[in-house]
Amino acid sequence: MGFLNSIFSSSEENQSDSKVGWRQLADLGQLNEIIAESAEKPVIIFKHSTRCGVSRMVLKQFENEFDLHEKITPYFLDLLEHRNVSDEIASRFGVFHQSPQLIVIKDGTAVFNDSHGSIDAGKLKQFI
Numbered sequence: 006m007g008f009l010n011s012i013f014s015s016s017e018e019n020q021s022d023s024k025v026g027w028r029q030l031a032d033l034g035q036l037n038e039i040i041a042e043s044a045e046k047p048v049i050i051f052k053h054s055t056r057c058g059v060s061r062m063v064l065k066q067f068e069n070e071f072d073l074h075e076k077i078t079p080y081f082l083d084l085l086e087h088r089n090v091s092d093e094i095a096s097r098f099g100v101f102h103q104s105p106q107l108i109v110i111k112d113g114t115a116v117f118n119d120s121h122g123s124i125d126a127g128k129l130k131q132f133i
Contacts, residue, residue, distance in 0.1 A: 025071050027051075027081035033093055039080060040113040047116075047132045048078045050094060052106040055085055060105040063124050067107070070126035076133040 030039075030050060039048050051067065054060045071079070084091040084104055095102045098115035107124045109117040109132050116132065119125070 023068050025068050025079050025081075026074060027079050030080040030082040030090060031087050033090055035080075036090070036093060036097060039078075039110055042078055043110040043113055046076060046078060047129075048080060048110040049129065050080045050082055050106075050108045050110065052082045052084050052091055052094070052102075052104055052108070054104040055083055057104060059121060063105045063121065067124055067126050071129075072126070073129055073133060077129060 039050070042048050051064065053064055082090060082094075091102060094100065094108065098108065098110065100106075100108055100115050100118050103118075103120035105124060106118060106120045108115050109129065111132060117128070119128065
């Protein structure tokens with residue numbers, strides 16, 4: 006049962022254990038903050054489905070590889086809880102919705118996105 010809990014448990018439970026230092030993205034107004042922040046340094050948004058085993062595995066792999074704490078600001082979106090925010094991200098940044106999905110915002114623009122098994126924390130170094 007522990008394995009199933011690790012895959013299907015809530016995002017808040019799992020994010021508290023993460024070394025990434027995620028900021029929870031739960032409000033449409035935060036998108037304006039992300040745009041402003043991205044003028045200073047890149048911002049990433051990780052869109053995650055708490056009901057998807059693939060999303061959980063990709064998230065854990067990403068968290069294990071992420072090492073750009075001071076250079077990139079990381080946001081985490083539980084898209085099942087905040088689908089309206091996910092839809093606005095797709096609209097505002099011109100990025101087709103996928104899950105899991107990693108989006109890099111720089112100077113207010115989505116400059117990169119990847120999904121599923123293509124998500125790799127090592128690719129982020131090119132944006133700092």
